[in-house]
Amino acid sequence: xxxxxxxxxxxxxxxxxxxxxxxxxxxxxxxxxxxxxxxxxxxxxxxxxxxxxxxxxxxxxxxxxxxxxxxxxxxxxxxxxxxxxxxxxxxxxxxxxxxxxxxxxxxxxxxxxxxxxxxxxxxxxxxxxxxxxxxxxxxxxxxxxxxxxxxxxxxxxxxxxxxxxxxxxxxxxxxxxxxxxxxxxxxxxxxxxxxxxxxxxxxxxxxxxxxxxxxxxxxxxxxxxxxxxxxxxxxxxxxxxxxxxxxxxxxxxxxxxxxxxxxxxxxxxxxxxxxxxxxxxxxxxxxxxxxxxxxxxxxxxxxxxxxxxxxxxxxxxxxxxxxxxxxxxxxxxxxxxxxxxxxxxxxxxxxxxxxxxxxxxxxxxxxxxxxxxxxxxxxxxxxxxxxxxxxxxxxxxxxxxxxxxxxxxxxxxxxxxxxxxxxxxxxxxxxxxxxxxxxxxxxxxxxxxxxxxxxxxxxxxxxxxxxxxxxxxxxxxxxxxxxxxxxxxxxxxxxxxxxxxxxxxxxxxx
Numbered sequence: 001x002x003x004x005x006x007x008x009x010x011x012x013x014x015x016x017x018x019x020x021x022x023x024x025x026x027x028x029x030x031x032x033x034x035x036x037x038x039x040x041x042x043x044x045x046x047x048x049x050x051x052x053x054x055x056x057x058x059x060x061x062x063x064x065x066x067x068x069x070x071x072x073x074x075x076x077x078x079x080x081x082x083x084x085x086x087x088x089x090x091x092x093x094x095x096x097x098x099x100x101x102x103x104x105x106x107x108x109x110x111x112x113x114x115x116x117x118x119x120x121x122x123x124x125x126x127x128x129x130x131x132x133x134x135x136x137x138x139x140x141x142x143x144x145x146x147x148x149x150x151x152x153x154x155x156x157x158x159x160x161x162x163x164x165x166x167x168x169x170x171x172x173x174x175x176x177x178x179x180x181x182x183x184x185x186x187x188x189x190x191x192x193x194x195x196x197x198x199x200x201x202x203x204x205x206x207x208x209x210x211x212x213x214x215x216x217x218x219x220x221x222x223x224x225x226x227x228x229x230x231x232x233x234x235x236x237x238x239x240x241x242x243x244x245x246x247x248x249x250x251x252x253x254x255x256x257x258x259x260x261x262x263x264x265x266x267x268x269x270x271x272x273x274x275x276x277x278x279x280x281x282x283x284x285x286x287x288x289x290x291x292x293x294x295x296x297x298x299x300x301x302x303x304x305x306x307x308x309x310x311x312x313x314x315x316x317x318x319x320x321x322x323x324x325x326x327x328x329x330x331x332x333x334x335x336x337x338x339x340x341x342x343x344x345x346x347x348x349x350x351x352x353x354x355x356x357x358x359x360x361x362x363x364x365x366x367x368x369x370x371x372x373x374x375x376x377x378x379x380x381x382x383x384x385x386x387x388x389x390x391x392x393x394x395x396x397x398x399x400x401x402x403x404x405x406x407x408x409x410x411x412x413x414x415x416x417x418x419x420x421x422x423x424x425x426x427x428x429x430x431x432x433x434x435x436x437x438x439x440x441x442x443x444x445x446x447x448x449x450x451x452x453x454x455x456x457x458x459x460x461x462x463x464x465x466x467x468x469x470x471x472x473x474x475x476x477x478x479x480x481x482x483x484x485x486x487x488x489x490x491x492x493x494x495x496x497x498x499x500x501x502x503x504x505x506x507x508x509x510x
Contacts, residue, residue, distance in 0.1 A: 004365040006034060006214045012188055012203060012226055013219030014040030016165050017335025017352045019172035020060070021217050024356045026179035027064050029363075037182045037211060039203070051165055051275045051282045052080060052262045052346040054438075055099050055158040060353045064175065072499035074171045076278040077163035078258040079491060081137040083345070086265040088451055090399050095450025096261070097345075098133030099158040101442050103477045106465060112445055113462040114470050116429050116455045123471060127449055129478045132157045132485065137261045141488035153484050160346070162262065162275045162282070184211070188220075191230040199329040199368075200230060214366050218333040222340075227323060227333040235339075238321040241392055241412060244270050244342050247316045248298050249284040253307035257492040264344060265304070268292070269405040271344065272304050278495065278504035280310060286342050291405040318342075326380045327373045332359055339384055344394060347387050350438070354383050379436060386437045389418040390444075397422070397453040422448070429455035 009025060011018050022038050029036070061071055071077065082098040089095070103111035111130070118124055128134040136142060136157065145154040177183060186205035194201045202212035203226075218226035227233045239245060258276035265272045270287030285301040298313050322339030326332065334355045341347060358379050362372045392414055400406040414422075424430040425448050431441040448454050465473075489497070 004367055006364065006366060008213040009034060009036045009215045009217065010203065010211055010213035011036070011038040011217040011219055013221065013335075013337075014038060014169060014173070014183075015219065015221070015335070016169050016349060017337075018217075018219035019169045019176060020349075020352050021219065021334055021356055021359075022176040022181045023064055023172040023179075024060075024360065026176045026181050028360055031180055035182070036176075036180065037184060037213070038176070039184045039186060039188060039205070039211065041185065041187045043187065051277065052083075052162050052273070052343065053160040053349050054346050055160045056350050056353060056438075057160055060356075066175070069499040071168075071171065072161070072163075072495070073501045075161075075163035075167040076280075076501045076504060077161045077499075078276055078278055078495065079142050079260050080160040080162050080262060080346075081133040081142070081157070081260045083262045083264055084137075085394075085447075085450060086263065088264075088266045088271075088394060088398060088400075090452070091402065093450075093452075095446065096128060096131070096134045096137065097443060097446040097450070098131045098137070099160060100131060100133040101156050101440075102127060102445065103130040103474070106470070106473055109459070109462055109464065110429070110431075110441065112429055112441065112455070113458045114465070114474065116458040117462050118470065118474060121467070121471070125474070125478060127446065130474070130481065132481050133159075135481055135485045136488060137259070139485050139488075140257070140259065140490050140492075141485055142260050142491040142494045143488045144494075153480060159260075162258075162277055164277060165349075184209075188225060191226060193230060197329070198231075200226065200331050214330065215364065216331040218331055218337045219335050221336040222318065224323070224333060224337040226331050227325075227328060227337055231328045231331055233328045233333075234324045235319070236321050236324055237319060238388060239319055241388065241414070242320040242342060242395075243288045243290060243408070244286050244320065245318060246289045246294070246297065247284055247286045247318070247342075248294070248301055249282070249314045249316070250301055250305065250312075251280050251282055251310045252305040253310060254279065254281055255307045257490075258495075260491040262346065266400070267300055268403040270297075272301060273343070274304065274306075278501045281305075281307065286344070288405060291403070291408070322381065322384045325373075325377050326355065327359075327376045330364075330368050332376075338380070341384065341387055341391060344391050345387070345439075347438070351383065351387070355380060383436055383438065385415070385417070386434070386439070389415055389421070390439050390447075392418055393422070393444075393447055394451070397448055397451040399452060422453070426453055426456060428457045428459050430459065 011021055082096055084096050086094050105111050186207055188203045189206045190204045192201045200216045202210050204210050216226055263274040269291035272285045275282035285297050287297045318340045326338050335352050358376055362376050395409045
């Protein structure tokens with residue numbers, strides 16, 4: 001039988017996407033049988049402003065066998081329980097999107113149905129009272145399930161991380177190189193395709209070196225050197241749905257212990273972020289250049305800084321959208337070469353992770369089955385569109401019309417998929433999680449209720465319990481969460497005990 005296994009993999013581009021791919025492939029492919037090479041140039045910078053993640057990153061790290069405390073120390077990370085949204089529904093209003101569930105289901109019926117029912121009573125309490133994540137975040141508390149005995153209630157609390165993306169890439173680089181991945185320094189100056197079928201054959205570096213491979217992975221960022229430059233795969237523009245096309249980022253010194261959550265504040269033509277690490281705060285402003293100048297965007301961001309700026313403003317341009325195909329011929333694109341969705345819900349690294357996991361699940365041989373490629377492209381397309389719709393939700397589920405930008409956003413005709421989900425949630429709190437959909441009912445409920453478009457009625461099956469039973473059950477949930485949070489250590493105490501980075505005392509070790 002002829003051996004058709006992939007023998008050589010070439011990853012072009014480093015950064016978070018490249019080294020995540022190298023680390024995962026080196027973990028799951030047989031050592032010594034598959035040669036993995038990564039090409040990157042120290043002269044080519046990476047975007048490197050995305051420092052917030054969602055809980056799925058912990059799954060990726062666990063998949064690699066990474067010790068969480070070591071990873072946190074190495075990347076100056078803090079823990080993230082969710083995102084606080086300021087001024088999104090109306091100016092002056094704030095809500096929290098937690099990385100955990102709300103309450104407990106009763107009699108097999110979703111908790112939020114009983115919560116909506118409770119709105120009719122005089123003993124009504126907001127969603128935050130039923131979220132362990134939200135209560136812990138605002139109390140500045142944190143603990144992991146593995147740090148306590150028992151503590152099943154903590155299973156309701158998901159978490160992610162804020163970290164230095166550059167240090168994460170370096171951490172994964174060392175991991176991958178220990179597992180045999182070869183790193184080459186250099187710039188790709190040309191790409192050669194096979195004359196027989198148009199597949200990629202090799203790349204040539206400026207040094208003259210030629211590197212061939214069976215499978216190519218494009219991690220070259222917005223340039224998309226392989227998937228677009230060599231293979232000509234086009235780009236589907238989504239800027240008519242999400243018109244933000246610029247960002248400016250400035251890190252600043254910490255002036256207080258890190259909060260265990262991200263802050264997103266809506267501005268007159270976009271939004272700003274605040275991401276606390278152990279040694280600094282990451283700040284940025286995503287905006288639409290149609291409604292705001294570069295200079296004004298920078299001024300707004302500078303006013304949001306709570307400490308001394310640690311670097312000059314870093315200005316970025318982007319176009320929201322996705323590659324028409326993520327896998328073409330023998331080339332798979334990951335990261336920014338695949339597409340771009342603004343980091344409002346911290347999904348950038350997750351989309352890299354999703355692409356890698358699907359590649360492993362559909363890993364090819366040298367015949368490169370079109371069936372596998374088509375399924376990979378379909379799955380990634382669905383994933384991007386689900387996240388796109390959830391991001392659009394933030395811009396249209398709002399009463400803001402205080403600037404030309406917000407008035408323009410109200411004119412957007414959302415995708416039919418988004419319209420239907422919003423109607424179902426608004427009318428009776430109904431929610432269905434479709435194929436490979438990232439965000440759960442808790443996320444949709446948090447944003448829609450937080451921005452003034454929550455459920456108006458509840459599913460009639462929630463009438464199965466008596467008023468007294470529902471009241472007592474909700475009271476017990478609130479009491480349990482309050483007591484649990486009170487017993488937790490502070491976020492800083494947890495970090496100090498388990499995973500403090502060297503020189504991370506309020507601004508050291510920047």
